Each structure stands twice: as C-alpha cells, then as structure tokens.
Amino acid sequence: MITPLYNPQHKQWLLGQSKALLEFARKSKVPFGFGYLDKHGEVDLSQPVQTWISCRMTHIYSIGALMGIEGCRELAEHGINALLEHFQDREHGGFFEALEHQPGADGQAVPTEAGTQKTAYAHAFVLLAASSGLLAGIKRADELFDAISAIHDRYFWDEAAGKMRESFSRDFSESEPYRGVNANMHTVEASLAAFDAQLALGIAADDERAARWLHRANSILQFVFNLSEQNAYRIPEHFDENWNVVWDYNENDKAHQFRPYGATVGHALEWARLGCHALVMNRKYGVKT
Numbered sequence: 001m002i003t004p005l006y007n008p009q010h011k012q013w014l015l016g017q018s019k020a021l022l023e024f025a026r027k028s029k030v031p032f033g034f035g036y037l038d039k040h041g042e043v044d045l046s047q048p049v050q051t052w053i054s055c056r057m058t059h060i061y062s063i064g065a066l067m068g069i070e071g072c073r074e075l076a077e078h079g080i081n082a083l084l085e086h087f088q089d090r091e092h093g094g095f096f097e098a099l100e101h102q103p104g105a106d107g108q109a110v111p112t113e114a115g116t117q118k119t120a121y122a123h124a125f126v127l128l129a130a131s132s133g134l135l136a137g138i139k140r141a142d143e144l145f146d147a148i149s150a151i152h153d154r155y156f157w158d159e160a161a162g163k164m165r166e167s168f169s170r171d172f173s174e175s176e177p178y179r180g181v182n183a184n185m186h187t188v189e190a191s192l193a194a195f196d197a198q199l200a201l202g203i204a205a206d207d208e209r210a211a212r213w214l215h216r217a218n219s220i221l222q223f224v225f226n227l228s229e230q231n232a233y234r235i236p237e238h239f240d241e242n243w244n245v246v247w248d249y250n251e252n253d254k255a256h257q258f259r260p261y262g263a264t265v266g267h268a269l270e271w272a273r274l275g276c277h278a279l280v281m282n283r284k285y286g287v288k289t
Contacts, residue, residue: 022064022072028057029075032099032109033082048098048112051087054079055125062132062141076138083126084144085109092171094118094151095126116170120156120183121258124164124190127152131193135200145197156187161243162219179239182258184220185267188274191217192281205285214287217278224271234263235271 004010024041028034033054036047058079064072086109087095098115126148133141155172156164164187167176191213198210205211228235238249238259254261281287 032086050098051122052125055129058129059132062136065136080133080140097122119167120164124186127190128193131197134197177241181237188217188220
C-alpha cells in the first residue's frame with residue numbers, strides 16, 4: 001500500500017498547491033521589500049512594509065528557487081537586497097521592524113515611528129531569510145547572514161539565560177524589561193535553518209560557526225518543554241526580564257497580535273514541530289540534550 005506521503009498523485013497535487021501559492025504571492029513585491037496582502041491578493045498600503053513579512057517571502061521564494069520554479073530566484077534576490085539596503089540600520093546596526101511605503105526626501109526608505117525598535121522577533125526572521133538564501137545560493141545572502149549573525153551574537157543572545165532578549169531601542173542603549181517565547185520560538189526555527197545552512201557550506205557540525213546555532217535551538221527548546229510539563233502542557237508566553245512568568249500579561253488585550261494573553265494553541269503546534277526537527281538534528285550529529 002502506498003501511503004499518501006509517497007503517492008505520486010498526491011505529491012503532484014502538493015506541487016500544484018505550492019506553485020499556486022507562490023504565484024498568488026508574487027504581487028506582494030514592493031520597492032522596499034514585500035507588502036501585506038489583502039484577501040484579494042493585492043498589497044494593503046495601509047499596512048507598513050514589515051520586516052517579518054519581507055523575510056518570510058524571501059524565505060519562501062528561496063525555497064521556490066531550490067525547487068527550480070521560474071521567477072522565484074529573482075524575488076528572493078529582491079528580498080535579500082531589500083533587507084540589506086533598506087531594512088538595515090546603517091547608523092546603529094541591526095534591522096528596522098517596519099518601513100513606510102513612500103521614501104523620504106532623499107529617496108531612501110523611512111522606518112515607521114514604531115519600526116525603529118530593534119526586536120528579537122524581526123531579527124529571527126532576518127536570520128531565517130539569510131539562511132534560506134544561503135541554501136538556495138541567492139546573491140548577497142552570505143553578506144546578510146554575516147550581518148545578522150553579528151547582531152544576534154552581540155545584542156540578542158543571552159548566553160547566561162540560554163534565551164533571547166526581547167527588544168532594544170534603536171541605538172541598542174535600552175533593553176525592554178520583558179521576555180517572551182514567541183520571539184524565542186522563531187529564533188529556534190531560524191537557528192535550525194542557520195545550522196543547516198552552515199552544514200551546506202561544508203562547515204562541520206562541531207565547528208563553532210555551525211554548532212552555536214544548534215546549541216541555541218536546544219537551549220530554548222529545553223526551557224520551553226520543561227515549562228510545558230510544569231503547566232499541564234500549556235506554554236506560558238510572557239515573562240519578566242528574569243524569566244519569571246507574568247500570568248496576567250495583556251489580560252485586558254487578549255487578542256494582541258504578537259503578545260496575546262495566556263497560552264497560544266497554534267504556538268504549541270509550532271513548538272512540537274520544532275522539537276521534532278531538533279531531535280532529528282541531534283540524533284544525526286550525536287548531540288546529547
């Protein structure tokens with residue numbers, strides 16, 4: 001019996017769905033990256049050009065390039081260039097969280113008022129985009145990978161805590177006294193991709209250039225899975241700067257887009273997938289956790 005996973009007709013259907021999604025999203029390309037699409041597949045100009053969306057699209061079109069789908073490589077290149085040329089803060093380092101659609105008087109991209117904040121969430125997605133770009137051989141992906149790796153190392157990764165700091169002011173002089181597992185979850189995703197990308201470049205798994213990414217993914221995962229065991233397999237999302245749970249965080253704003261009150265079912269599914277991914281990597285490369 002052929003299972004659905006290996007059924008040729010099912011695989012062809014999945015390929016068709018993938019191509020349809022890639023085709024639908026092509027309209028998201030805007031001068032400074034990729035825009036937010038409405039339900040009709042048109043760019044919603046009321047939404048800024050967000051880093052996480054531009055990075056996700058760069059990641060997706062890098063996968064499309066690996067699949068050999070026409071036009072995907074050019075879109076991935078557009079994403080990498082946008083991150084380097086428009087989202088990157090040349091003055092203070094790091095990457096803006098969101099840009100205006102319209103350029104400034106000098107013709108350069110302008111961050112939104114809130115978009116000057118440097119967040120672990122956005123920087124996790126930049127690492128993902130750079131890693132996928134490396135795997136797909138996208139031009140300048142190596143440049144982006146080096147830039148985002150340096151920012152993760154210098155500001156966001158807290159080795160003592162084994163987790164990511166949440167956010168900083170534009171010049172990195174002030175750190176937010178909040179910690180959250182959402183940004184750390186996407187850091188796990190990006191770190192596993194970074195580990196894969198380094199291996200693809202021929203770097204050994206025990207080389208610090210690669211090993212640090214798997215170490216970081218494992219550290220965060222261990223914390224979250226231990227936490228879930230202590231809370232009936234629900235995962236608290238919000239913490240103070242010392243990683244004490246803040247149980248009533250956003251109690252009056254339960255539907256906050258990025259920091260919703262309580263536990264998030266969808267995130268539990270993501271953590272499960274990431275745990276499986278890390279387990280395979282650890283077993284393959286002999287890492288004990």
